[in-house]
Amino acid sequence: MRIGVLAIQGDFAAHGRVLERLGVRWCEVRYPEQLEELSGLIIPGGESTTMLKFLFDEGFIEPLKQYARRGALLGTCAGAILLAREVTNPPQPSLNLVDIAVKRNAYGRQVDSFIDTTMSPALGPPPLEMVFIRAPIITGVGSGVEVLAEHRGHPVLVQQGSHVIATFHPELTSDTRVHELFLALADRRSE
Amino acid sequence: MSEDTYRVKVGLAEMLKGGVIMDVTNAEQARIAEDAGAVAVMALERVPADIRAQGGVARMASPKKIREIMDAVSIPVMAKVRIGHFVEAQVLEALGVDFIDESEVLTPADEEHHIDKHQFKVPFVCGARDLGEALRRIGEGAAMIRTKGEAGSGNIVEAVRHLRSVMGAIRRLTVLPKEELMAESKRLGAPYELVRWVAEHGKLPVPNFAAGGIATPADAALCMQLGAESVFVGSGIFKSEDPAARARAIVKATTHYNDPKIILEASEELGEAMPGLDVSKLAKEELLQTRGW
Numbered sequence: 453m454r455i456g457v458l459a460i461q462g463d464f465a466a467h468g469r470v471l472e473r474l475g476v477r478w479c480e481v482r483y484p485e486q487l488e489e490l491s492g493l494i495i496p497g498g499e500s501t502t503m504l505k506f507l508f509d510e511g512f513i514e515p516l517k518q519y520a521r522r523g524a525l526l527g528t529c530a531g532a533i534l535l536a537r538e539v540t541n542p543p544q545p546s547l548n549l550v551d552i553a554v555k556r557n558a559y560g561r562q563v564d565s566f567i568d569t570t571m572s573p574a575l576g577p578p579p580l581e582m583v584f585i586r587a588p589i590i591t592g593v594g595s596g597v598e599v600l601a602e603h604r605g606h607p608v609l610v611q612q613g614s615h616v617i618a619t620f621h622p623e624l625t626s627d628t629r630v631h632e633l634f635l636a637l638a639d640r641r642s643e
Numbered sequence: 644m645s646e647d648t649y650r651v652k653v654g655l656a657e658m659l660k661g662g663v664i665m666d667v668t669n670a671e672q673a674r675i676a677e678d679a680g681a682v683a684v685m686a687l688e689r690v691p692a693d694i695r696a697q698g699g700v701a702r703m704a705s706p707k708k709i710r711e712i713m714d715a716v717s718i719p720v721m722a723k724v725r726i727g728h729f730v731e732a733q734v735l736e737a738l739g740v741d742f743i744d745e746s747e748v749l750t751p752a753d754e755e756h757h758i759d760k761h762q763f764k765v766p767f768v769c770g771a772r773d774l775g776e777a778l779r780r781i782g783e784g785a786a787m788i789r790t791k792g793e794a795g796s797g798n799i800v801e802a803v804r805h806l807r808s809v810m811g812a813i814r815r816l817t818v819l820p821k822e823e824l825m826a827e828s829k830r831l832g833a834p835y836e837l838v839r840w841v842a843e844h845g846k847l848p849v850p851n852f853a854a855g856g857i858a859t860p861a862d863a864a865l866c867m868q869l870g871a872e873s874v875f876v877g878s879g880i881f882k883s884e885d886p887a888a889r890a891r892a893i894v895k896a897t898t899h900y901n902d903p904k905i906i907l908e909a910s911e912e913l914g915e916a917m918p919g920l921d922v923s924k925l926a927k928e929e930l931l932q933t934r935g936w
Contacts, residue, residue, distance in 0.1 A: 460898050461661035461682055461873075463654075482899060497658050499682040499718050506680065506898065530658070542717055556717060562655050562741035563764050567647040585654045586719065586741070624654050 453642040455492040455635070456481040460506045462498020462530060466623040470631050484515040492524040492638025495531030497585065497621050500556070503530060504544060513547070520549045524614040524638035526631070532617045533588050540591070550612045551594025554619070558589035572601035572609060575629050582608060582620035590619060600633075614641055652766035652786035655719065655741065656850040659683055659787075659873055663863065663894045664852075666690050666877040669708070670715035676880070679890035683719040683742065685875065686712040691748050691795030691931070692878035692917065701749040703731040706738055713739070721768070726935055727753025729762075736765045742787070743767045745780075747934035748794045748877075755936060760784030770854065772805045772932060774812035775831035778841070781849055782834040788847055790871070791932040792855015795878050797919035799856045801932060802866060806853055810870045816842040855932070858883070858916045860896030860909040867900035884914030 455471060457464045459480035471478045479486070481493065495503070507513055527535040527550070536546045538553040559565070565586060569579040580601055590607045593599060600616075601609035608619045609630065614637040622630035662682030667673045673684050688704040689697065703724050713720045719741035724731035726745055731752075735743050745758055747770050757780065760767040766786035771777035777788045790809070792802030812831070819827060819842060828838040840848055853866035854875035863874045874897055876890075883889045892909040899905035927933070 459661065461659075463657040463660060465660065466657055482902075498660075499658065499662065501677060501718055502662055502680045502682050502894070505678075506894075509895075561739045562719060562766065563736065563739055565651045565655065567651060583651065583654055585651060585658060621654065624650070624657070 453491050453635075453639050454479070454489050455494070455638060456486060456490045457494045457496060458503070458531075460498070460503045462496040462503070463621070463623060464494075464496045466621075467494050467496050467528075470623050470628055474628055474631060474635065476635060484510065484512045487515050487519040487523075490519070490523055491642035492526070492634060493519065494634070495525065495527040495534055496623065497529035497531065500530040500533040501544065503534060504546075507534070516547060517549065520547075520615065522641060524616075524634060524641050525549065526616045526618075526634040528618045528621055528623060529585065529587055532590075532619050535615065535617060537594070538592075550610070550615050550617050551597050552590050552607075552610060552617065553592035554588040555591050556588050557586050559584060559587055562586055568603060570601055570603045570608070574598075574600035575633070580609070580629070581625045581627055583624045584620050587619050590617075614638070648764060649784075649786070653849050655766055656768070656787040659719070660850055661898060662873050663890075663897050664721065664873065664875045665880055665890060666875075667712060667881070670711045672881055672886070673712045673715045675887050676890055677716045677718050679887055680894035681718060681890065682873070683721055684712065684716060685721045685723065685744065685877075686740070687723060690878040690881060692797070692882050693795075694748060695795040695929070695931075703728070703735065703749070706734065709735070709738060709740060723749055724758070725749040725752040727751060727756050727758060729758045732758055732763060732767075736763055740765065745769050745785075747791055747931050751934050757783050757936070768852070770932070770935060771809065773808045774816075774841070775833045776935065777809055777847060777851075778831065778833035778837045781837055781847070785849065787850050787852060789852040789854040789875055791935070792853070792857070793922045793925075794855045794931050796856045796922055796925075797858045797879060797882075797917040798922050799858070799862045799865065801922055802853050802855045802857065803869065805855075805932075806866060806869045806871060809847075809851065813841055813845060813847070817845045857893070858919065860892045860906055863893045864896045864900040864906050867897060873897070879917055882917035889913055889916070
């Protein structure tokens with residue numbers, strides 16, 4: 453099983469540290485051809501506008517769509533925005549790989565960023581700690597999307613097939629359950 | 644100030660890693676920066692090269708100007724306050740900027756004390772020339788450190804000096820025996836707990852970015868290869884011949900900082916860079932980097 457973290461910019465190293473804690477080898481992904489060898493790809497937090505521009509300019513869009521048909525994906529915060537079907541505030545193109553609509557910077561600016569906990573029925577106890585930084589809100593989910601955790605009435609952790617989306621940053625906490633879920637999906641895909 | 648707030652502040656700094664933060668003086672420049680792939684913009688009245696040329700007291704930008712820039716882009720907006728001017732910082736927090744730069748580029752308001760940054764919900768970035776200065780700022784609550792370099796000079800030499808100084812001192816700490824850390828903390832003028840943390844982890848407890856004199860894609864990649872985690876570009880973009888192209892090129896070189904072929908591509912057909920200054924020929928009182936204590 454080979455795991456990659458998209459390393460255009462953002463907190464890719466924080467994801468790497470979680471993977472290392474779980475004993476998983478990983479690589480930084482900066483070229484589309486690297487996707488061919490992966491069974492799991494993480495799109496980290498960062499600035500979605502910056503990453504989107506890079507993905508278009510460097511010919512990543514089609515290879516990513518092809519990759520998504522066979523490999524596992526974990527998108528956190530900016531990653532959630534890139535993988536969504538529809539993006540608002542302001543509208544921007546997205547990969548349409550997970551059937552969700554998201555609103556960018558939906559809690560406000562940085563002074564409105566926060567940390568909170570929620571119980572995820574899917575993950576079980578203890579409660580999940582969630583770091584929201586200029587986070588998006590999921591405003592709509594398609595019928596094939598399973599909601600794994602909610603916060604203030606909005607889905608914050610969802611899954612569609614082998615693709616997992618978190619609007620918060622599991623990579624900035626010591627709770628590794630979201631990554632473990634993703635790794636289990638990637639493992640199944642690598643068989 | 645709770646531990647959660649500090650984590651959220653450093654968290655935003657983490658999100659800006661591997662990116663380029665660009666100085667802009669109006670909404671149009673902010674949009675050019677965002678379109679070029681900037682991870683954030685720094686809202687200013689004048690870029691450092693103009694502050695240097697025009698002289699006078701340089702203060703926080705007008706709230707109207709900053710708001711205009713905040714309305715123009717969806718990426719984080721930073722703004723500068725004078726060293727020690729905590730009321731300018733209160734104003735920027737009330738305005739809702741995403742990051743405050745307590746900056747030597749503006750005229751200092753206090754020649755002994757920096758702002759107590761723990762009192763704020765908005766994160767701060769501060770400049771540093773060496774590890775002691777970096778750890779003093781982190782002790783005061785900074786969520787990100789950048790080298791000072793020599794702002795507005797278009798000359799990378801000072802940023803390189805400061806990066807090497809910080810990175811070298813970090814490496815040195817990791818090999819010192821524990822009993823020498825207290826004396827080292829005294830020598831650095833840095834809080835002992837932070838000195839111990841750095842000795843154990845081999846890095847700063849907050850992201851470490853480069854700034855001051857970056858003018859070309861190769862300058863940006865040089866800082867990244869020396870250990871910076873992102874770059875600030877001040878006058879280097881909007882004082883060059885073709886700002887949009889240069890902005891895109893610096894973004895590309897920062898992501899691919901270890902790939903000379905791509906840095907070469909990014910360096911071609913760029914037009915003239917900003918004119919540079921020989922920092923060694925500047926009079927002492929013209930240096931911005933010596934501001935800060």
